[in-house]
Amino acid sequence: MTEKNPKDKLIVALDVDQAARALELFNSLRDYVGIFKIGMQLFTAAGPDMVRQIVSRGGRVFLDLKFHDIPNTVAAAGVEATRLGVSIFNIHTSGGGEMMKRTADAVAETAAREGLTKPAVIGVTLLTSVDQETLRQIGIDDEPPSVVKRLAMLAQTSGLDGVVASAHEIKIIREAVPRSGFVIVTPGMRSATDVSDDQRRVMTVGQAISAGADYVVVGRPILNSESPAKAARGFLQEIKDAVS
Ligand code: C5P
Numbered sequence: 001m002t003e004k005n006p007k008d009k010l011i012v013a014l015d016v017d018q019a020a021r022a023l024e025l026f027n028s029l030r031d032y033v034g035i036f037k038i039g040m041q042l043f044t045a046a047g048p049d050m051v052r053q054i055v056s057r058g059g060r061v062f063l064d065l066k067f068h069d070i071p072n073t074v075a076a077a078g079v080e081a082t083r084l085g086v087s088i089f090n091i092h093t094s095g096g097g098e099m100m101k102r103t104a105d106a107v108a109e110t111a112a113r114e115g116l117t118k119p120a121v122i123g124v125t126l127l128t129s130v131d132q133e134t135l136r137q138i139g140i141d142d143e144p145p146s147v148v149k150r151l152a153m154l155a156q157t158s159g160l161d162g163v164v165a166s167a168h169e170i171k172i173i174r175e176a177v178p179r180s181g182f183v184i185v186t187p188g189m190r191s192a193t194d195v196s197d198d199q200r201r202v203m204t205v206g207q208a209i210s211a212g213a214d215y216v217v218v219g220r221p222i223l224n225s226e227s228p229a230k231a232a233r234g235f236l237q238e239i240k241d242a243v244s
Helices: 019-029 041-048 048-056 072-086 098-113 132-137 144-157 166-176 205-211 228-243
Strands: 011-013 034-038 060-067 086-093 120-124 162-164 182-185 215-218
Touching: 011 041, 011 228, 019 034, 019 048, 034 041, 034 166, 041 166, 048 060, 048 182, 060 072, 072 098, 086 098, 086 205, 098 120, 098 144, 098 228, 120 144, 132 144, 132 182, 144 162, 144 166, 166 182, 166 205, 182 205, 205 215, 205 228, 215 228
Parallel strands: 011 034, 011 215, 034 060, 060 086, 086 120, 120 162, 162 182, 182 215
Antiparallel strands: none
């Protein structure tokens, strides 16, 4: 599901705590943004109805709940995400091959059986806030790029449609997983003038698209802007410039 239209490459993270605010943002951004990301904050506050509300208004949703549990539980959650009508949802690759494979299979079977559109199931490799020191803290004596490479290859052999990764790892992933259509979603995006918040491995949207990202996720630089619509238009322009 590689997107051709620049707008469809821009994902905005609806990281807010109220359904009303999320819908306000959806309405003001939908001309510039292809996909709306509902993550754990908004989902915990507003529930699956938030997804239904956006989907029923013709919006596309990336459900970013980063499932990580035993294979049976993650596969079952994936089935429910499919029934909600999301376009993309994600699971942690560090949950292992069986967890990913069972989920990918259950989603494909459910979509076929129930006549639903199959969402893209993508794997989180390393969070963009994770660096070498974080890896060391959790007992992984390896560097982020090689961990990401291993996890991306495992995602591909386990039947996932793509991965979430830092834009800095796009090249490594494309080399390790040459399959065409393997989706790379990159969060931690900034425009050239932004501060980095707690995202340690950031890149600009234009750089990420030029490096081969299929989708870029932008949260705070749009949400915290005085005019989110104006900010989103700016990011869309950066994407257009990068693809042309
Ligand atoms: O505000 P900011 O642009 O940093 O938001 C990035 C969004 O992408 C957040 O919603 C965050 O949860 C999400 N995300 C991430 N790193 C990942 C996967 C998702 O930052 N690996």
